[in-house]
Amino acid sequence: MTETPTQRRSGFAAFAHALGAHLDMDSSAWSESDLLVEQLGWDSMVAVEVVSWLEEQGIRLPDDLLAEIRTLGDVYHYSQTLAPAPGEPAQPGSRAPLRGRRVHLAPLTGAHHGEALDLFTRGDNLVRFRLRGTTPSPETFGRVLWDRVLCQFAVLHSNRMVAMVSAFEPDMRNRHVHVAVVSRPDAPQGAGLEGLVLLIDHLFAEFDLRKVYAEVLEPNSTTFSSGLGRVAQVEGRLVDHEFMSGRYHDMLVIGITRERWQEHAARLLGPL
Numbered sequence: 001m002t003e004t005p006t007q008r009r010s011g012f013a014a015f016a017h018a019l020g021a022h023l024d025m026d027s028s029a030w031s032e033s034d035l036l037v038e039q040l041g042w043d044s045m046v047a048v049e050v051v052s053w054l055e056e057q058g059i060r061l062p063d064d065l066l067a068e069i070r071t072l073g074d075v076y077h078y079s080q081t082l083a084p085a086p087g088e089p090a091q092p093g094s095r096a097p098l099r100g101r102r103v104h105l106a107p108l109t110g111a112h113h114g115e116a117l118d119l120f121t122r123g124d125n126l127v128r129f130r131l132r133g134t135t136p137s138p139e140t141f142g143r144v145l146w147d148r149v150l151c152q153f154a155v156l157h158s159n160r161m162v163a164m165v166s167a168f169e170p171d172m173r174n175r176h177v178h179v180a181v182v183s184r185p186d187a188p189q190g191a192g193l194e195g196l197v198l199l200i201d202h203l204f205a206e207f208d209l210r211k212v213y214a215e216v217l218e219p220n221s222t223t224f225s226s227g228l229g230r231v232a233q234v235e236g237r238l239v240d241h242e243f244m245s246g247r248y249h250d251m252l253v254i255g256i257t258r259e260r261w262q263e264h265a266a267r268l269l270g271p272l
Helices: 005-023 044-058 072-081 108-119 123-127 138-146 191-206 218-223 258-270
Strands: 106-107 149-156 160-171 176-184 211-217 231-246 249-258
Touching: 005 044, 044 108, 044 160, 044 191, 108 123, 108 138, 108 149, 108 160, 108 176, 108 218, 138 149, 138 218, 149 191, 149 249, 160 191, 176 191, 191 211, 191 258, 211 218, 211 231, 249 258
Parallel strands: 176 211
Antiparallel strands: 106 149, 149 160, 160 176, 211 249, 231 249
16 A cells, blocks of 8 residues: 555654664654765765664665665665565574674685685785785785784675685784775675674674774775764874875774674674
């Protein structure tokens, strides 16, 4: 049955209130025509949070639709059309370790080295991250890949490796480690970030760490800028640190504490 205008306004108001509460945002002035990027600060982290919130209600948003939505009204529309039928269970249940809503982590093995090398040499990745412009032999790449690594995983989406996440340079005396993610250009929106979130969750669950660090070029921080100040803090800035796209850019040092992570992890990924 088609909604009347009054029913739709009432339904959207309830939807906006619930979504705003999940994101800790004031939704009182939201309207269906509001752009996600303007009203929610839409980035990969917000996308992960919204997907998690929808799936708690049994609503699974396909990746092709996630890439198309632009307004709050789009999200509301799909939340209605994809909602489970009356009588169907609304809760997707708890998740297993290393498994998120759309991706899961598999320990990186020798079988993944070819795909990892392809990731590290694709586009600008060749002159960034660990290789720094070099083209090592397969044997040398294996040593570089595992140098000072605590653990690393392939990020799988529909059984395809779309990214790789690493925890490296562990300092067990001071109880911190660095993390990084390398994603394919054609990876679904937020897949690499979701893989990184799963890695961080694994690190805090399995190791006696108090903090996780990441170093991010400032232009790349836009993919998770909504999480800065909430989930993570900028603890330092290396000015004009790295050359990319014709100019030098600042490098941000991002820190995530165990306490802050425990406050936000379930909202990003759902309960274990």
